[in-house]
Amino acid sequence: TSAAVTHLLQDSMCCAFRCIILRTLVVIRVCLISCCLTISMKQSGKFCLTFDKGKVFWARELIMRRRRPLFFVLDRFLEQTEAHPDNTFIVFENESYTYACTDKRSNKIANALQSHAGYKGGDTVALFMGNEPTFLFTWLALAKLGSPVALLNHNIRTKSLLHCFNCCKAKVLIAAAELKEAVEDVLPSLIEQGVTVLLMSKNSDTPGIQSFSDEVEKASDDPIPRSFRSHITFKSPAVYIYTSGTTGLPKAAVVNQNRILTALAVLSSNGVVSSDVFYLNLPLYHTAGFVVGFIGTIETGSTIILKRKFSASQFWDDCRKHNVTVIQYIGEVMRYLCCAPKKDNDKDHKVRLAIGNGIRAEIWKEFLNRFGNIQIREFYASTEGNVGFLNYVGKIGAIGRVHFFHQKLFPYTLVKYDTERDEPVRDANGLCIESRKGEPGLLVSKITNLAPFSGYAQNEEQTERKRLHNVLKKGDLYFNTGDLMRIDKDNFIYFQDRVGDTFRWKGENVATTEVSDILTICDCLKEANVYGVQVPGHEGRIGMAAVTLKKEVQFDGRKIYNHVVSCLPSYARPRFIRMQSTVEVTGTFKQMKVKLVEMGFDPGRIQDPLYILDDNAKSYVPLTAQIYHAIISGSTKL
Known part of the structure; x- marks a missing residue:
C-alpha cells in the first residue's frame, strides 16, 4: 500500500471506512491475479485456467517499479549474474562469455573510462561499433556509470556520421579499431568540439585518437558503486537509437530508462x-x-x-x-x-x-x-512510437489483434489519409475522419502519461512533425506513426504501407531527402527526386531517383556511381535513375512522387532515359527491356 493509504488506515477513522479500504485493496489484488489468468478450451471440450506468462511479467514489473532504490535493466543483469554466474551469456565466433565474465569485462571498461581525463560521470557517450561482444560489454559499463549511450550505425560516414554524433551532444566517442578511417574523416570537427575519441585498439598513431584497449586491460574489474548512477530516474535517457523517420537525415530517438525497462x-x-x-x-x-x-x-x-x-x-x-x-x-x-x-x-x-x-x-x-x-x-x-501490437495467435499476415483493454490503456485509431497531399483527411470541423473496418488508414496513437512520446534529441522540428493535433476532438494530441494499417472484421490488424518520404530496403529505412541531398552534391546533377519502387519477389521498396542535369552537362554514369558508392551505404544507393527535363513539384514546391512510384522502372511505360546501377561495370548503365524482364522474372536479383 502507498504511504497515504497506510496513514488513512492508522488514522482514527471509523471502523466501517477502514473496512471499505481494506476490501478495496483485496479487490485490487484479486484483479491483478485475474489479469494474469487466461481461459482456454482443451480438445476434450473442458475449460482450462492458466497463467499468461506475459501478463505475469507485467504484474511483476509493477512490483519492480516500486522498489527502492530504483530498479533498472542493469539491475536485472546483475541479478542474473548473481543467480547464474557460470551460465553462458554470449557466444561469438570461437569464444564464449559467462554472465560473470561479462560483468567483469564491463567493470574493467567502466573503471578505465571513469578514471579517464576526457570523461565525466553521466556524460553521454557515442558507441561506433559493429556486432561484437565489446559492444555489449561497453553498453553495460556505461550503464554502470550512469551514462546515456548513442548507438551509431557503423555503416554511415562523413556528413551523416557527424550529424548523428552531434544530435546526442556526446562528450566521448568509443569506436571499434576497424572503423578508424571513418573516424578520421570527421576527426577535425570532433577535435574542434573538444570530443574525446577512444579507439578499441592497443595503439593509435593518429593525433586526437587515443587507444583504449590497453587501458581496459590494465583496469580493475572491481564492481562499480551504485552511487555512480544514483542520479538516474525512469525519465533519464538510456540510449539514443537512430531512425530515418519520414524526412531528412537520421534522427536520434530518445529511449528513456522506463521504456527500456518495459x-x-x-x-x-x-x-x-x-x-x-x-x-x-x-x-x-x-x-x-x-x-x-x-x-x-x-x-x-x-x-x-x-x-x-x-x-x-x-x-x-x-x-x-x-x-x-x-x-x-x-x-x-x-x-x-x-x-x-x-x-x-x-x-x-x-x-x-x-x-x-x-x-x-x-x-x-x-x-x-x-x-x-x-x-x-x-x-x-x-x-x-508509443503503440505496439503482437500477433499472439499466429494469424498469418497480421501484426496483431485489436482488443478493448489494449485500446483503453493505449488509445489509438486509424484515420483516413490522402496520399496525394500526404496528410490526414479532415472534416468540416478540422478533425480527422476515422477509417471504417476493412479500409486502410493512418495509425495514430494518443500521447498520454502511460504512452508518452519522447521525441528526437536536438530536433524539435521533427519531433513536432510526429505530433498530430486535433485528431478526434479539439485539443487532443496523437503520435503519427507514418504507417497505413487495415483492420478486418475479426479485429486483426495488418500493415499496409509507409507514408511520407521514407521507404524500407534490405531491412533499413532510407530517408529520401538525405539521398537527394547527396545526389545533388555530384557536379553533374541539378535536382534529384528520390523514392522507392516495388520489385516483385522483394520486401520493401528499392531506391529510384528522377534527376535533372545541369546545363551543358552530359550524363556520366561512372562519376555518379563513384559518388553514391563513396557517400551512401549499399541499401541507400538508388538502383535506378530516370532522366527528366524538369522535376515535377506541387504548388507548395513539394516534389511529386506518387505518379513516379506508380510507373516504377518499366522502360515500356517510361519514355525518359532509364539507367541501372551496375556493380560489375562500376557505372550506371542503360536499363534495357532485356534487363528489366530479367529482374521481373526473378532471374536477376537486386
Missing part, C-alpha cells in the same frame, strides 16, 4: 526462458537487435549466439551447431532464407520460435512449409 518483457512474454538459445544476427545499433535481442535476453537469462551480420548460407548451420531455439527476424531475413537453395536437412534444427516483424503472408507460409513447425510471433513497434 522492453525486458519482449522475449519473456513470448515464452522464452533461461534454457533457450537466442540467435542474434541483426545490427545491435537497431532497435530490433539491441532491444529485442540483447535487452530481452537479460530478462530471460538466455544465451546469445552473436553474429557480425546476417548470412543466409550460414544461418541454419549455425542454428544446428549451437542448438538455437529462438531466432529473430525482419521481413527480408525470412525472404532470404526462403530464397536460399533447398537442402534435405532444412527441417533438421531445434528452432521452436521466431520473433520479429515485417514478414509477408506468402513468405510466412513458405517458411513454415519449408523449415517446419516454428511458432512465428509477428509484432509491430517503432523506436520512438
Whole structure:
C-alpha cells in the first residue's frame, strides 16, 4: 500500500471506512491475479485456467517499479549474474562469455573510462561499433556509470556520421579499431568540439585518437558503486537509437530508462526462458537487435549466439551447431532464407520460435512449409512510437489483434489519409475522419502519461512533425506513426504501407531527402527526386531517383556511381535513375512522387532515359527491356 493509504488506515477513522479500504485493496489484488489468468478450451471440450506468462511479467514489473532504490535493466543483469554466474551469456565466433565474465569485462571498461581525463560521470557517450561482444560489454559499463549511450550505425560516414554524433551532444566517442578511417574523416570537427575519441585498439598513431584497449586491460574489474548512477530516474535517457523517420537525415530517438525497462518483457512474454538459445544476427545499433535481442535476453537469462551480420548460407548451420531455439527476424531475413537453395536437412534444427516483424503472408507460409513447425510471433513497434501490437495467435499476415483493454490503456485509431497531399483527411470541423473496418488508414496513437512520446534529441522540428493535433476532438494530441494499417472484421490488424518520404530496403529505412541531398552534391546533377519502387519477389521498396542535369552537362554514369558508392551505404544507393527535363513539384514546391512510384522502372511505360546501377561495370548503365524482364522474372536479383 502507498504511504497515504497506510496513514488513512492508522488514522482514527471509523471502523466501517477502514473496512471499505481494506476490501478495496483485496479487490485490487484479486484483479491483478485475474489479469494474469487466461481461459482456454482443451480438445476434450473442458475449460482450462492458466497463467499468461506475459501478463505475469507485467504484474511483476509493477512490483519492480516500486522498489527502492530504483530498479533498472542493469539491475536485472546483475541479478542474473548473481543467480547464474557460470551460465553462458554470449557466444561469438570461437569464444564464449559467462554472465560473470561479462560483468567483469564491463567493470574493467567502466573503471578505465571513469578514471579517464576526457570523461565525466553521466556524460553521454557515442558507441561506433559493429556486432561484437565489446559492444555489449561497453553498453553495460556505461550503464554502470550512469551514462546515456548513442548507438551509431557503423555503416554511415562523413556528413551523416557527424550529424548523428552531434544530435546526442556526446562528450566521448568509443569506436571499434576497424572503423578508424571513418573516424578520421570527421576527426577535425570532433577535435574542434573538444570530443574525446577512444579507439578499441592497443595503439593509435593518429593525433586526437587515443587507444583504449590497453587501458581496459590494465583496469580493475572491481564492481562499480551504485552511487555512480544514483542520479538516474525512469525519465533519464538510456540510449539514443537512430531512425530515418519520414524526412531528412537520421534522427536520434530518445529511449528513456522506463521504456527500456518495459522492453525486458519482449522475449519473456513470448515464452522464452533461461534454457533457450537466442540467435542474434541483426545490427545491435537497431532497435530490433539491441532491444529485442540483447535487452530481452537479460530478462530471460538466455544465451546469445552473436553474429557480425546476417548470412543466409550460414544461418541454419549455425542454428544446428549451437542448438538455437529462438531466432529473430525482419521481413527480408525470412525472404532470404526462403530464397536460399533447398537442402534435405532444412527441417533438421531445434528452432521452436521466431520473433520479429515485417514478414509477408506468402513468405510466412513458405517458411513454415519449408523449415517446419516454428511458432512465428509477428509484432509491430517503432523506436520512438508509443503503440505496439503482437500477433499472439499466429494469424498469418497480421501484426496483431485489436482488443478493448489494449485500446483503453493505449488509445489509438486509424484515420483516413490522402496520399496525394500526404496528410490526414479532415472534416468540416478540422478533425480527422476515422477509417471504417476493412479500409486502410493512418495509425495514430494518443500521447498520454502511460504512452508518452519522447521525441528526437536536438530536433524539435521533427519531433513536432510526429505530433498530430486535433485528431478526434479539439485539443487532443496523437503520435503519427507514418504507417497505413487495415483492420478486418475479426479485429486483426495488418500493415499496409509507409507514408511520407521514407521507404524500407534490405531491412533499413532510407530517408529520401538525405539521398537527394547527396545526389545533388555530384557536379553533374541539378535536382534529384528520390523514392522507392516495388520489385516483385522483394520486401520493401528499392531506391529510384528522377534527376535533372545541369546545363551543358552530359550524363556520366561512372562519376555518379563513384559518388553514391563513396557517400551512401549499399541499401541507400538508388538502383535506378530516370532522366527528366524538369522535376515535377506541387504548388507548395513539394516534389511529386506518387505518379513516379506508380510507373516504377518499366522502360515500356517510361519514355525518359532509364539507367541501372551496375556493380560489375562500376557505372550506371542503360536499363534495357532485356534487363528489366530479367529482374521481373526473378532471374536477376537486386
